[in-house]
Amino acid sequence: xxxxxxxxxxxxxxxxxxxxxxxxxxxxxxxxxxxxxxxxxxxxxxxxxxxxxxxxxxxxxxxxxxxxxxxxxxxxxxxxxxxxxxxxxxxxxxxxxxxxxxxxxxxxxxxxxxxxxx
Amino acid sequence: xxxxxxxxxxxxxxxxxxxxxxxxxxxxxxxxxxxxxxxxxxxxxxxxxxxxxxxxxxxxxxxxxxxxxxxxxxxxxxxxxxxxxxxxxxxxxxxxxxxxxxxxxxxxxxxxxxxxxx
DNA sequence: TGTCGATATTGACGCTCGTCGATGTCTGGG
DNA sequence: CCCAGACATCGACGAGCGTCAATATCGACA
Numbered sequence: 001x002x003x004x005x006x007x008x009x010x011x012x013x014x015x016x017x018x019x020x021x022x023x024x025x026x027x028x029x030x031x032x033x034x035x036x037x038x039x040x041x042x043x044x045x046x047x048x049x050x051x052x053x054x055x056x057x058x059x060x061x062x063x064x065x066x067x068x069x070x071x072x073x074x075x076x077x078x079x080x081x082x083x084x085x086x087x088x089x090x091x092x093x094x095x096x097x098x099x100x101x102x103x104x105x106x107x108x109x110x111x112x113x114x115x116x117x118x
Numbered sequence: 119x120x121x122x123x124x125x126x127x128x129x130x131x132x133x134x135x136x137x138x139x140x141x142x143x144x145x146x147x148x149x150x151x152x153x154x155x156x157x158x159x160x161x162x163x164x165x166x167x168x169x170x171x172x173x174x175x176x177x178x179x180x181x182x183x184x185x186x187x188x189x190x191x192x193x194x195x196x197x198x199x200x201x202x203x204x205x206x207x208x209x210x211x212x213x214x215x216x217x218x219x220x221x222x223x224x225x226x227x228x229x230x231x232x233x234x235x236x
Numbered sequence: 237t238g239t240c241g242a243t244a245t246t247g248a249c250g251c252t253c254g255t256c257g258a259t260g261t262c263t264g265g266g
Numbered sequence: 267c268c269c270a271g272a273c274a275t276c277g278a279c280g281a282g283c284g285t286c287a288a289t290a291t292c293g294a295c296a
Contacts (some may be wrong), residue, residue: 019220020172021166022170028166032159039157044136044146057214070257072273073254073255076275093264094271096263110231187284187285189244209293
């Protein structure tokens, strides 16, 4: 409960393509919050590692070494990504498995892209 | 070439779709730098205002009021966006006209999207 | 030349963020 | 019942960011 109140998965980062019409302050804030979660090299690598891992999921122990950060730091980054609705957390036994939420990433991409696709 | 070469417009934020294969540390850093420039409500609104403005360009005086920030702050944000290769600056007479660089935004969207198109 | 207006730069402030070590909290096994 | 291991939380530190007021710069015009 550090700050935010956007606990888990609000999915829709925004709406219109951003370049079509002026974005509303509220939408800008929501989109910026999701982008802030993405705007970190370690978190981008974690997201990529999780997505590319076997079965589309990975536990913390799979991620600590590749990114070269301490376990608390990796857990912190993963929490940020989960809170932003970019990852899901599934605790099975002793391990916590993280998996990608493709919709969130796609909605961000759609909000940024200028050439809209069907 | 390890650091500090993002002076003006390096356009390509990254390359592969991020979810296909683990992103390299260097690519993660480059993409994160572009995303950091985007991850601010004021800058998103400025970007949107510029893109939606008549002729696809706008000067600082057109932007100060809509975003509700002081002129130095707006100039600062615009500089950040220009340095990230997201906007171009064209000084004509006393006014400075900013315009969108669509390629950069599209390459970011392409790097984030999971459903790749042609 | 001198003034005015548009924009950029500077310096400073408070706040947020990324990182770590230390510690807490669970779960499974002996 | 207690230990070992996986993960989360806490507290702290330094760095970076967003914002503003004050000031500098630069072009147009009288």
